[in-house]
Structures are given as C-alpha cells and as structure tokens.
Amino acid sequence: MVVRALKDEGVEHIYGYPGGSVLHLYDALFQQEDVKHVLVRHEQAATHMADAYARATGKAGVALVTSGPGATNAVTGIATAYMDSIPMVVITGQVMSHLIGEDAFQETDMVGISRPVVKHNFSVQRPEEIPTIIKKAFHIAQTGRPGPVVVDIPKDMTTPTDRFEYEYPKNVKLRSYNPVSRGHSGQIKKAMDLFLGAKRPVILAGGGVVIGHASEELRELVNLVNVPTTNTLMALGALAGRDKHNLGMLGMHGSYEANMAMHHADVILNIGARFDDRVTNGTDKFCPTAKIIHVDIDPASISKTIRADIPIVGPAKNVLEEMLSILKASKKQLDAEAMKSWWEQIDEWRGRHGGRYRTDDSELMKPQQVIEMLDTITNGDAYVCSDVGQHQMYAAQYYKFNHPNRWINSGGLGTMGFGLPAAMGVKMNFPDADVACVTGEGSIQMNIQELSTCSQYDIPVKIICLNNQSLGMVRQWQDMNYESRHSQSYMKSLPDFVKLAESYGHVGMKVDKYSDLEGAMREAFAMKDRLVFMDIAVDPYEHVYPMQVPRGAMRDMWLSKTERT
Amino acid sequence: MRHIISVLLENEPGALSRVVGLFSQRNFNIESLTVAPTDDETLSRLTVTTIGDDRVVEQITKQLNKLIDVVKVVDLTEGEHIERELMMIKLKANNGTVRAEIKRTSDIFRGQIIDATQNTFTVQLVGSSSKLDAFIEALSGASILEVVRSGVSGVARGEKVLSL
Numbered sequence: 100m101v102v103r104a105l106k107d108e109g110v111e112h113i114y115g116y117p118g119g120s121v122l123h124l125y126d127a128l129f130q131q132e133d134v135k136h137v138l139v140r141h142e143q144a145a146t147h148m149a150d151a152y153a154r155a156t157g158k159a160g161v162a163l164v165t166s167g168p169g170a171t172n173a174v175t176g177i178a179t180a181y182m183d184s185i186p187m188v189v190i191t192g193q194v195m196s197h198l199i200g201e202d203a204f205q206e207t208d209m210v211g212i213s214r215p216v217v218k219h220n221f222s223v224q225r226p227e228e229i230p231t232i233i234k235k236a237f238h239i240a241q242t243g244r245p246g247p248v249v250v251d252i253p254k255d256m257t258t259p260t261d262r263f264e265y266e267y268p269k270n271v272k273l274r275s276y277n278p279v280s281r282g283h284s285g286q287i288k289k290a291m292d293l294f295l296g297a298k299r300p301v302i303l304a305g306g307g308v309v310i311g312h313a314s315e316e317l318r319e320l321v322n323l324v325n326v327p328t329t330n331t332l333m334a335l336g337a338l339a340g341r342d343k344h345n346l347g348m349l350g351m352h353g354s355y356e357a358n359m360a361m362h363h364a365d366v367i368l369n370i371g372a373r374f375d376d377r378v379t380n381g382t383d384k385f386c387p388t389a390k391i392i393h394v395d396i397d398p399a400s401i402s403k404t405i406r407a408d409i410p411i412v413g414p415a416k417n418v419l420e421e422m423l424s425i426l427k428a429s430k431k432q433l434d435a436e437a438m439k440s441w442w443e444q445i446d447e448w449r450g451r452h453g454g455r456y457r458t459d460d461s462e463l464m465k466p467q468q469v470i471e472m473l474d475t476i477t478n479g480d481a482y483v484c485s486d487v488g489q490h491q492m493y494a495a496q497y498y499k500f501n502h503p504n505r506w507i508n509s510g511g512l513g514t515m516g517f518g519l520p521a522a523m524g525v526k527m528n529f530p531d532a533d534v535a536c537v538t539g540e541g542s543i544q545m546n547i548q549e550l551s552t553c554s555q556y557d558i559p560v561k562i563i564c565l566n567n568q569s570l571g572m573v574r575q576w577q578d579m580n581y582e583s584r585h586s587q588s589y590m591k592s593l594p595d596f597v598k599l600a601e602s603y604g605h606v607g608m609k610v611d612k613y614s615d616l617e618g619a620m621r622e623a624f625a626m627k628d629r630l631v632f633m634d635i636a637v638d639p640y641e642h643v644y645p646m647q648v649p650r651g652a653m654r655d656m657w658l659s660k661t662e663r664t
Numbered sequence: 665m666r667h668i669i670s671v672l673l674e675n676e677p678g679a680l681s682r683v684v685g686l687f688s689q690r691n692f693n694i695e696s697l698t699v700a701p702t703d704d705e706t707l708s709r710l711t712v713t714t715i716g717d718d719r720v721v722e723q724i725t726k727q728l729n730k731l732i733d734v735v736k737v738v739d740l741t742e743g744e745h746i747e748r749e750l751m752m753i754k755l756k757a758n759n760g761t762v763r764a765e766i767k768r769t770s771d772i773f774r775g776q777i778i779d780a781t782q783n784t785f786t787v788q789l790v791g792s793s794s795k796l797d798a799f800i801e802a803l804s805g806a807s808i809l810e811v812v813r814s815g816v817s818g819v820a821r822g823e824k825v826l827s828l
Binding site: 210211214215218219222224239273274275276397398399402403 | 674677678681682685689719722723726727729730732733734735828
C-alpha cells in the first residue's frame with residue numbers, strides 16, 4: 100500500500116537503506132518497476148539525495164529507512180532540509196505496534212526525536228489510513244513554507260497478507276492547515292508606494308524566491324526598476340550572477356558592495372529572506388536608515404529578528420506578480436536623479452575591490468582561483484553542490500550562477516557531508532547536466548562511503564576537493580579569535596584520494612599547480628560518464644574575506660588579514 | 665508581561681507534545697498549562713500562561729499557529745477576559761486557634777474546606793492566579809503541607825468566542 104501510494108503520488112526515485120522493520124516494504128518494491136530505489140551506504144546520504152532532488156526540481160524528495168539506527172542516521176538530513184525549507188517525505192520503519200514502548204530491538208521514538216526538525220510527522224496507527232497519510236505528508240511538505248515530513252510506520256501496518264480497500268485521495272484538506280496563497284493587496288500597494296519614494300533602494304532576494312519559483316518575476320522586477328539587488332546564500336542564481344544589478348551575496352561573507360549598500364539603503368525590499376544571524380550581523384546596528392518591506396510566506400519569519408515596516412505574508416511569486424502589475428500601471432517612478440547618484444555610489448564601492456583575493460604573495464594555488472576556473476569551464480551553468488566550510492563560501496562568492504536551483508548547499512544547518520550525496524541526487528535526475536561537488540578534504544570524508552553508491556549506479560559527478568589539509572573555516576576562526584591556536588583543525592593522515600577514488604572504480608586526479616588546473620578540469624568534465632575526484636592542493640593559509648566584524652553593523656568588515664572598514 | 669494564550673488543538677496523539685516541545689525548543693517560558701477535550705471531542709482546548717515582551721509573545725502565537733495540529737490561537741490578554749484557577753491547599757490544623765484562623769481566612773477568600781481530619785484542613789479556592797497567591801500569603805501563619813494548582817483557564821468576555 101505504501102509503494103502504491105508513492106507511485107500514485109508520481110514518485111520515481113526513492114533513496115534508502117533496508118532493515119528489519121521495513122522488509123515488507125522492500126519486498127513490495129522488489130515486485131514492481133515504477134518506483135526505483137537507490138541503495139545508499141549510510142542513511143544520512145539517502146536524506147541528502149532526496150533533499151537535493153527537491154532543491155533542483157522543486158518536488159518533494161523521498162527517503163526510506165528502517166527503525167532505530169536507520170531513523171536516527173536520517174535525522175541530520177531531515178534537520179538539514181528543515182532549516183532550508185526543503186520539501187521531503189521520509190518514511191521510517193518502526194517496530195511492531197505491540198512492542199512500541201518496550202525498548203524493543205531497533206526501537207527508537209522517531210516521532211519524538213524528529214519533532215523539532217520536521218514540518219510535521221505522522222505515526223501510522225491503522226493500515227487503512229496509509230494512503231491518506233501519505234497524501235497528507237506530500238501536501239504538507241510541498242505547500243506553504245515547504246519542509247520535511249516524517250511518516251513512521253510500524254512493521255505490522257505493512258503486513259503483506261493483510262488486505263484493504265485502496266484508494267489514493269486526489270486532494271486532502273486539513274482544517275488546521277491553510278497556507279496563504281496570495282499577499283494582501285493593500286499591503287502590496289503600500290509597499291510599492293514606499294519603494295517608489297526611495298532614494299537609495301536595495302532589493303534583497305532570499306531562498307523563498309528560489310523555492311517559490313519566482314526568479315523570473317524577480318528578474319523582471321529588477322530590470323524594470325533598475326535597482327541594486329543582493330541575495331542571501333540560499334538565493335544564488337535567483338538573479339543571474341553576471342547581471343549588472345547583482346551586488347552578490349550579503350552578510351557575514353557577503354561582498355563589500357552588498358553590505359555597504361544595505362547599510363546605507365533607505366528602503367529594503369526583502370523577498371523571501373528570513374533575516375537570519377549570518378545575514379544581519381548585529382541586529383541593533385542593522386541598516387539604521389532603512390525602512391523594511393518584508394515579503395515572506397511564513398508569518399513567523401516576519402519581525403522575528405528585524406522589525407518590518409511593511410510586512411507582506413504571501414508566496415514570493417504571487418506577491419512579485421502583483422508588484423509588477425502595480426509598477427507597470429503606476430505613473431510614479433523612482434527619482435531618476437537620486438538613482439543616478441545611488442548607482443554612482445555603488446559603482447564606487449564596487450571599484451574598491453574590497454575582499455578580492457590576491458595571488459602575488461604565495462606560490463600556492465588559491466582556492467578562489469579553482470572556483471573561478473570551474474565557473475569558466477562550466478560557463479556558470481553547472482549544478483554546484485557544496486559541502487560546508489571555506490570552500491562553500493568561495494563557491495558562493497566566485498561561481499556566477501546563470502540559473503536558480505543550481506546552487507545546492509546546506510545553508511541553515513551547515514551540514515558537512517552534504518555535498519557528495521547532494522550531487523548524486525541531482526546527477527541521477529539530470530544525467531546530461533554538469534554536476535560538481537565542491538568540497539574540502541574534511542567535508543568529503545563525512546560521507547565518502549557514497550563513492551561506492553556512485554559505482555553501483557554509475558553517477559558521474561565531478562568532485563572538486565579544495566585540499567588545504569585543515570578544517571579551513573575552523574582554522575580561520577582560530578587565527579582571528581584564538582591567536583592561531585589550531586586546536587584540532589589540522590588533519591593528519593589524509594588518504595591518497597586518487598587511489599581511493601580508483602579503488603571504487605572512479606578516476607582520481609591530483610592537481611598541485613595552477614598551470615595544470617585548466618587542462619585537468621577540462622579533461623575531468625570531458626569524461627561525461629566517469630566520476631572524477633579532483634584532489635586540488637590549495638593555500639592552507641587563505642582566509643575567506645570580506646568577513647563581518649561580530650555584532651557590528653553590516654558595513655563593519657574585515658577585507659583582508661590587515662584591512663578593516 | 666504575563667499573557668494568557670488559548671489554543672484549540674486537534675485531539676490527536678502527540679499534539680500536546682508538539683506544543684510543549686515548541687516552547688522548550690524556542691526557549692519560550694511556560695508559567696502554567698492546562699488542557700482538556702472540549703464539547704467537540706475532536707478538539708482539545710489548551711491554555712498556557714507565559715511571560716515575555718511583545719516580540720516574544722508575537723513569536724509564540726505565530727509559531728503555535730504554524731503547528732499543523734493547532735487549529736486556532738488567541739492571546740486572551742489582548743482583550744477583556746476572565747481567568748480562573750483552582751487550588752487545593754492542605755494545611756496543618758491541629759489546634760483550635762489555628763483551625764479557627766484558617767476557617768476565617770478561607771471565608772474571606774470565599775474558599776471551602778473540602779476535607780478535614782483531626783490534624784489537617786484541605787481548602788479549595790477558585791479565582792485568578794493573583795487571588796490564589798494572595799490567599800497563600802494571607803495564610804503565612806499556618807503551616808502549608810501541600811499546594812495543588814490547576815493552572816489558568818481563561819475565556820474572553822462578551823460575545824467573542826474561540827471556536828471553529
């Protein structure tokens with residue numbers, strides 16, 4: 100019944116790992132061909148694959164794991180999806196219902212454990228309710244502010260000899276769950292009034308634009324009003340990276356011009372960003388002269404950290420459409436004189452090249468150069484699936500995404516080990532696209548066992564490992580805040596990644612010199628049907644800049660090891 | 665400031681733990697909590713009293729509304745409302761003077777002695793939380809053996825109702 104419901108929901112791939120309490124389900128999977136199962140090597144990877152599928156396609160990904168350790172291993176992946184509002188349905192096995200609460204073998208209270216990191220969860224009490232619960236799970240996961248939903252199924256609910264009437268509901272309605280489908284027109288009008296009166300406006304795009312499929316509308320708006328636009332880590336690609344309006348990412352490691360523009364803005368139009376601590380820096384010093392228009396589908400995100408002057412609860416796409424129709428019909432326009440001098444100011448900030456890296460003080464390859472090469476070779480069109488750390492920030496800063504939904508990273512939870520399974524989840528669903536996993540030698544080892552899954556299913560992702568022989572971001576903080584006491588941030592006895600990749604049947608490459616980089620990377624991407632592990636030695640002393648001064652204002656930044664704003 | 669928040673909740677297994685979990689997960693404070701089914705058996709009504717500034721209370725109501733099992737939320741303290749709490753308090757009452765004093769004080773507070781033994785009185789008192797506090801204060805001479813309080817329940821005055 101579970102498998103049939105998944106098929107009727109239109110699920111093509113599920114990612115999982117079998118075990119005692121889900122054996123009935125695995126037997127059902129064996130006897131059909133519509134729902135294809137991908138066997139991972141660790142349940143965390145199954146959830147990341149499902150999550151990345153959702154990030155790239157907008158549809159809920161599905162993972163299936165057993166009870167006890169299978170379920171707890173999935174928790175990190177569920178929390179990762181929760182923090183980034185990613186639709187996902189995770190089916191977890193449970194011990195037989197008469198054993199629940201008796202500390203049975205492989206029993207764990209998954210409904211309890213997952214509660215703080217899911218949008219909702221279900222525990223199946225009667226087998227006949229399975230189709231409805233699965234329908235509800237997908238409905239909840241994919242509507243409103245999306246998020247992961249766990250369905251916990253005791254083994255005796257899937258006994259194959261028990262037969263029930265099966266009907267998969269077309270729709271479900273929950274009296275206690277009615278996500279908004281459109282923004283309040285009066286508020287939108289008020290917002291546009293304020294916006295058109297601005298002299299120094301900034302548009303801030305957040306993950307809601309990407310998840311809410313509103314990039315086209317955003318692009319139209321930006322071009323229509325010719326306003327400088329910045330984006331959060333979650334919204335890379337919402338506006339093209341090479342668009343002249345694009346100031347780049349803002350926040351802790353945001354660009355100099357984006358943070359300066361935010362600080363001096365008089366009106367900020369925030370669409371789908373939740374003003375988290377990595378974006379705002381010190382909230383009491385945040386953008387002192389700005390009036391804030393905040394569009395978010397989740398009312399709880401509005402005025403949580405930064406008070407909104409004009410709150411608009413609604414989906415980014417609908418609200419942007421309404422804004423566009425108001426602006427097109429409006430006689431009022433932004434003050435051309437003021438906008439001219441605002442752009443001049445912005446171009447001056449751009450010209451200062453704050454935070455740009457230097458190549459002259461070291462013979463070692465800079466990590467930023469590797470990302471720029473990746474950008475050049477893939478022309479800004481690749482799916483870039485990142486792990487967490489310095490390499491993630493370099494990728495966010497230096498890869499210029501042409502399209503939304505191609506930057507796949509764990510922004511909210513910051514889960515090391517996300518990158519490789521994420522790249523696998525994307526590549527399996529977009530076999531013709533270039534899919535790169537940008538990682539470091541620390542992160543990659545957190546889910547490196549998945550190289551085996553890649554062999555089994557022929558998943559030819561390209562692993563771009565920026566190897567600085569240390570946990571770079573930890574080390575950077577130790578350099579800046581702990582007088583360079585590198586406590587546990589240096590990794591001894593790294594494996595020979597080339598041989599390791601080869602032992603799984605993949606291609607390994609080692610690159611030490613910048614002069615070899617372009618050739619090697621082109622060769623790697625030319626091998627369309629091979630996984631290539633590029634172990635690239637980079638400068639271990641490099642830091643990510645700009646970096647905001649803790650608890651300061653948006654404009655307070657370190658621009659290099661020696662320069663501060 | 666103290667707020668009384670009333671919640672209509674699906675009467676489902678695990679629904680209460682979602683509410684309680686939310687408070688601890690987001691570092692919200694719970695002063696008291698009561699919950700029981702309503703006349704509609706599919707719904708429970710929950711009343712929580714909490715202390716926080718406007719920003720925190722706004723977050724509490726918004727986050728509660730986000731829970732799938734929560735049907736409706738209202739902050740009763742935003743308008744005119746009535747709050748009641750029930751207390752049963754067991755006191756040492758082993759001589760005539762003490763017994764007379766307890767009787768007198770509970771009469772003043774409109775309490776009832778609902779159980780009496782040779783050595784104890786149990787007094788029942790209904791009222792706002794501050795009235796119950798005042799009663800305990802007034803009894804400072806007596807020796808308190810046990811205090812049982814129900815937590816606050818509340819309802820809006822007049823025609824305002826919290827229902828489906």
